[in-house]
Amino acid sequence: xxxxxxxxxxxxxxxxxxxxxxxxxxxxxxxxxxxxxxxxxxxxxxxxxxxxxxxxxxxxxxxxxxxxxxxxxxxxxxxxxxxxxxxxxxxxxxxxxxxxxxxxxxxxxxxxxxxxxxxxxxxxxxxxxxxxxxxxxxxxxxxxxxxxxxxxxxxxxxxxxxxxxxxxxxxxxxxxxxxxxxxxxxxxxxxxxxxx
Numbered sequence: 001x002x003x004x005x006x007x008x009x010x011x012x013x014x015x016x017x018x019x020x021x022x023x024x025x026x027x028x029x030x031x032x033x034x035x036x037x038x039x040x041x042x043x044x045x046x047x048x049x050x051x052x053x054x055x056x057x058x059x060x061x062x063x064x065x066x067x068x069x070x071x072x073x074x075x076x077x078x079x080x081x082x083x084x085x086x087x088x089x090x091x092x093x094x095x096x097x098x099x100x101x102x103x104x105x106x107x108x109x110x111x112x113x114x115x116x117x118x119x120x121x122x123x124x125x126x127x128x129x130x131x132x133x134x135x136x137x138x139x140x141x142x143x144x145x146x147x148x149x150x151x152x153x154x155x156x157x158x159x160x161x162x163x164x165x166x167x168x169x170x171x172x173x174x175x176x177x178x179x180x181x182x183x184x185x186x187x188x189x190x191x192x193x194x195x196x
Contacts, residue, residue: 026073074128
């Protein structure tokens with residue numbers, strides 16, 4: 001199986017922009033809440049919270065008066081944020097990444113749909129209340145859609161990064177010969193990376 005990603009420009013309506021803004025806020029709040037809970041639990045017990053333990057907080061939060069607005073957000077978007085947080089924790093403890101940081105509304109905003117996204121003629125259809133969003137599809141989407149990440153960059157443009165899986169083998173790396181870099185300069189015509 002090969003994975004391919006295609007980034008497309010989205011053109012949401014004003015109503016869809018409001019919904020996406022709410023979703024960005026819910027995911028950001030949930031990430032920060034879950035990260036804080038994980039830090040507190042680790043300080044108290046020496047163990048971090050897993051994905052299912054964190055997701056167990058969501059139903060209670062959606063029913064609480066202070067955080068009932070979380071129920072407006074598509075539930076799988078929040079669960080995808082939990083998965084991303086627990087993956088970030090695992091990468092930190094394995095030495096592959098730095099410690100997860102709290103999210104701010106002043107940086108790039110994004111949410112992830114783990115399934116049920118469809119690409120139609122000139123539109124990307126999202127599950128939940130967002131629905132069909134006009135999109136600039138500059139190439140065909142091949143294979144089965146795995147995840148779709150919707151982002152808003154600081155300039156105010158919306159994008160969807162669509163990750164698909166297609167049949168095929170990963171490309172192999174050639175082991176024949178060596179790779180040599182060449183530096184063209186002013187004092188010497190060319191110098192190779194092996195010093196010649």
